[in-house]
Amino acid sequence: MAQAAVETFDPQAALRAQVRWRLIEIVFWVATLLPFFVADTYLVLASQIAIMALFALSLDLIVGYSGLISLGHAAFYGFGAYTAGLLSKWGWGEPITGLLAAGVASMILGYLTSFIIVRISHFALIMVTLGLGLLLYELANKAHWLTGGDDGLQGMDVWPIFGVFRFDLYGYTAYGYSLAVLFISFLILRRLINSPFGLSLRGLRENPRRMPAIGAPSKHRIQVVYTIAATFAGIAGGLIAQTTSFVALNVLSFQTSADILVMLILGGAGRLYGGIIGVIIFLIARDQLAGMNPQYWYFWLGLLLVLVIVFLPNGILGGLAQLLSRGKKRGAS
Amino acid sequence: MTARIVSLLFDGFAYGMLLFVLSVGLSVTLGLMNFVNLAHGSFAMIGGYVTVMLMRSWGVPFFATLPFAFLAAAVAAVILERVLYRRMYRAGELDQALLTIGIVFISVASAAYLFGTTQQPVELPAYLRGRIVFGDFSFGVYRLFLVCAALLIMVIVVLGLDYTRFGAQIRASVDNQRMARGLGINVDRVFSLTFAIGSGLAGLGGAMAIEVVGLDPNFGLKYLVYMLIVVAVGGLASIRGAFVTAAMLGIIDIFSKYFVPEIGAFVLYAVMIGLLVWRPAGLFARR
Numbered sequence: 051m052a053q054a055a056v057e058t059f060d061p062q063a064a065l066r067a068q069v070r071w072r073l074i075e076i077v078f079w080v081a082t083l084l085p086f087f088v089a090d091t092y093l094v095l096a097s098q099i100a101i102m103a104l105f106a107l108s109l110d111l112i113v114g115y116s117g118l119i120s121l122g123h124a125a126f127y128g129f130g131a132y133t134a135g136l137l138s139k140w141g142w143g144e145p146i147t148g149l150l151a152a153g154v155a156s157m158i159l160g161y162l163t164s165f166i167i168v169r170i171s172h173f174a175l176i177m178v179t180l181g182l183g184l185l186l187y188e189l190a191n192k193a194h195w196l197t198g199g200d201d202g203l204q205g206m207d208v209w210p211i212f213g214v215f216r217f218d219l220y221g222y223t224a225y226g227y228s229l230a231v232l233f234i235s236f237l238i239l240r241r242l243i244n245s246p247f248g249l250s251l252r253g254l255r256e257n258p259r260r261m262p263a264i265g266a267p268s269k270h271r272i273q274v275v276y277t278i279a280a281t282f283a284g285i286a287g288g289l290i291a292q293t294t295s296f297v298a299l300n301v302l303s304f305q306t307s308a309d310i311l312v313m314l315i316l317g318g319a320g321r322l323y324g325g326i327i328g329v330i331i332f333l334i335a336r337d338q339l340a341g342m343n344p345q346y347w348y349f350w351l352g353l354l355l356v357l358v359i360v361f362l363p364n365g366i367l368g369g370l371a372q373l374l375s376r377g378k379k380r381g382a383s
Numbered sequence: 384m385t386a387r388i389v390s391l392l393f394d395g396f397a398y399g400m401l402l403f404v405l406s407v408g409l410s411v412t413l414g415l416m417n418f419v420n421l422a423h424g425s426f427a428m429i430g431g432y433v434t435v436m437l438m439r440s441w442g443v444p445f446f447a448t449l450p451f452a453f454l455a456a457a458v459a460a461v462i463l464e465r466v467l468y469r470r471m472y473r474a475g476e477l478d479q480a481l482l483t484i485g486i487v488f489i490s491v492a493s494a495a496y497l498f499g500t501t502q503q504p505v506e507l508p509a510y511l512r513g514r515i516v517f518g519d520f521s522f523g524v525y526r527l528f529l530v531c532a533a534l535l536i537m538v539i540v541v542l543g544l545d546y547t548r549f550g551a552q553i554r555a556s557v558d559n560q561r562m563a564r565g566l567g568i569n570v571d572r573v574f575s576l577t578f579a580i581g582s583g584l585a586g587l588g589g590a591m592a593i594e595v596v597g598l599d600p601n602f603g604l605k606y607l608v609y610m611l612i613v614v615a616v617g618g619l620a621s622i623r624g625a626f627v628t629a630a631m632l633g634i635i636d637i638f639s640k641y642f643v644p645e646i647g648a649f650v651l652y653a654v655m656i657g658l659l660v661w662r663p664a665g666l667f668a669r670r
Contacts, residue, residue, distance in 0.1 A: 169663065173413070174659050174663040174665075181652045185649065185656065347492075348489075349489055352487070356486065
């Protein structure tokens with residue numbers, strides 16, 4: 051019986067099944083349009099969620115799909131934010147090219163640092179990613195003449211998108227813009243994850259020693275995925291700069307790196323939607339609890355993190371998937 | 384100028400010794416047990432608050448509070464180890480790091496809730512204040528005390544690991560858990576105790592650090608980076624490595640703050656990244 055199952059296994063069909071759009075995905079993306087109609091007082095928050103979701107997706111490439119660790123992903127996010135911010139401050143406020151510039155700048159930074167990343171692993175990798183993040187934070191902090199240091203980068207002038215859609219106070223344009231960028235990036239990343247390249251990344255995550263043995267150049271792939279992740283983090287950073295017309299030094303801080311990692315793990319790493327769900331839960335909870343002392347927020351966040359790591363190793367989405375499959379089995383038997 | 388440099392060197396060395404006491408426990412738990420414990424700084428903070436509270440509420444002398452700082456951190460560590468950490472020994476670095484970051488968040492919030500967010504100063508006894516003068520040079524008494532205490536701790540830890548029965552049990556449990564179990568070593572108990580001692584040393588360091596760097600709820604996060612640098616650069620599980628790195632780190636930090644304050648911690652991070660890329664396992668790695 052088991053043998054028959056093996057014989058009928060068709061890898062191409064299995065892969066195709068992964069690529070196919072499921073109904074729930076389509077429902078999800080249609081639902082992202084809802085804030086325009088039902089909750090337009092929350093559009094600013096929605097826009098922030100869309101941006102952080104893109105940031106979380108980029109981290110998922112590294113942490114979830116390639117099995118690497120990064121405690122300094124904010125470096126690329128912040129680098130993109132400052133690139134977009136400085137461009138518009140210096141007189142080029144066109145948003146889309148500014149965003150591309152942010153992506154390219156972070157891509158270059160990511161490519162350069164990827165040479166360091168592939169050389170090390172485990173604890174040293176934690177330390178080096180942490181160190182790179184702190185290094186960039188210190189640089190931005192000390193380069194007051196360029197970045198405004200602690201006070202943040204002020205005086206940005208972002209032009210309307212396509213020369214038509216002005217960034218308004220309520221966040222209509224901001225959310226539409228962020229959502230569009232998130233969706234396009236999501237399509238690209240989804241395609242990437244389901245490509246043979248994406249499959250080889252998962253192979254690296256599962257067994258970093260065997261992949262080179264079956265002919266996949268692991269170092270090169272890690273460099274490529276790290277660069278891609280940096281690019282999208284930079285785009286997310288560019289978005290936050292353009293939609294808020296401000297860059298706070300905070301974008302480069304360890305707190306940002308830790309927050310995004312927490313959101314990703316909360317939702318479930320290595321499953322595309324995990325990061326998005328984590329971001330939605332994290333930011334809405336923080337928004338609702340904002341009236342509380344921020345210190346208490348960190349208490350609950352810490353508790354939640356501990357519980358998720360101990361009881362839901364694959365995050366909330368992973369836990370849901372487990373529940374579903376258990377329910378299906380019970381239904382079948 | 385010479386006097387200035389010598390006194391800076393001494394201050395840097397004393398600061399480094401403080402970092403050594405704070406991080407030596409992390410070097411043991413991270414290096415020997417392969418557990419990424421980012422909450423190490425929180426145990427140091429527990430020690431600090433115990434000392435502050437004992438001195439302020441009951442007027443206990445500074446030296447008499449130190450054993451309690453050690454014990455409080457050790458007990459907290461044993462409880463956490465039993466309840467949470469034990470399940471995570473086999474998990475990946477990322478899960479360990481995140482779990483312990485969660486604990487750091489909880490500890491920061493709890494400390495702020497219990498003790499407020501302000502700095503907690505302590506009044507040192509008179510014989511620990513003041514300076515000793517040798518001709519042109521003068522040294523702070525408290526810093527001399529830090530240096531002596533750190534040297535003593537270093538000797539005890541190294542001798543304890545290399546020459547006692549318990550030290551041999553630790554090394555055996557780490558090298559080959561199954562074999563150690565087979566030989567009748569109670570590995571779980573060894574790990575618990577090791578963890579307790581390592582965290583207790585952090586508590587001691589936290590108590591000794593108040594006078595030099597202050598104490599507030601963010602202590603656990605603020606000095607975590609320094610502790611991690613000491614352990615990572617010194618080489619996991621190398622007590623001597625941690626000692627040398629801590630001394631270097633203290634001196635570099637004090638010198639860069641004095642001579643090139645505008646660059647700040649930049650030098651430190653750059654040096655750390657360079658060293659780690661050059662020798663990923665640390666300068667004095669055993670393996």
